[in-house]
Amino acid sequence: MKSKRLVPAVTSLPQSPQAEADHRVRRYALTMTIRIVCFALMVLVQPYGWYTWVFAIAAAVLPYIAVVLANAGSDSTETSAESPVAEIEAAPTVIAEKSDSDDPLVITIHEKPQDPS
Numbered sequence: 075m076k077s078k079r080l081v082p083a084v085t086s087l088p089q090s091p092q093a094e095a096d097h098r099v100r101r102y103a104l105t106m107t108i109r110i111v112c113f114a115l116m117v118l119v120q121p122y123g124w125y126t127w128v129f130a131i132a133a134a135v136l137p138y139i140a141v142v143l144a145n146a147g148s149d150s151t152e153t154s155a156e157s158p159v160a161e162i163e164a165a166p167t168v169i170a171e172k173s174d175s176d177d178p179l180v181i182t183i184h185e186k187p188q189d190p191s
Contacts, residue, residue, distance in 0.1 A: 098144045105140035109133050 089097075109132070116129035 102140050102144040105136055105143065109136040109140070112136065 112129045112133040116126055116133060119125065119129070
């Protein structure tokens with residue numbers, strides 16, 4: 075009995091490099107937008123209190139976090155494919171011998187160039 079092969083599934087393929095780069099840029103932009111909001115809240119929220127320090131620390135730490143997250147690519151070391159379905163065993167096909175006689179099931183068309191007259 076033959077061993078069943080696993081058919082690679084599209085869902086098990088890694089993300090394309092362009093899609094991964096786009097995802098990292100969006101994540102970086104979102105983190106830096108949160109940083110700008112923290113700066114604005116630090117300045118605009120009155121009266122100043124303990125939350126002012128929280129906004130200041132967040133605004134100071136978020137650039138480091140944004141760069142680390144943007145530079146951390148996905149782990150592309152996994153190469154195994156997961157098959158959602160098993161391969162179906164097919165019955166062996168029988169190939170008939172080719173004969174030189176004209177077979178009625180085969181249609182042959184012979185074309186000749188036309189005279190331009």
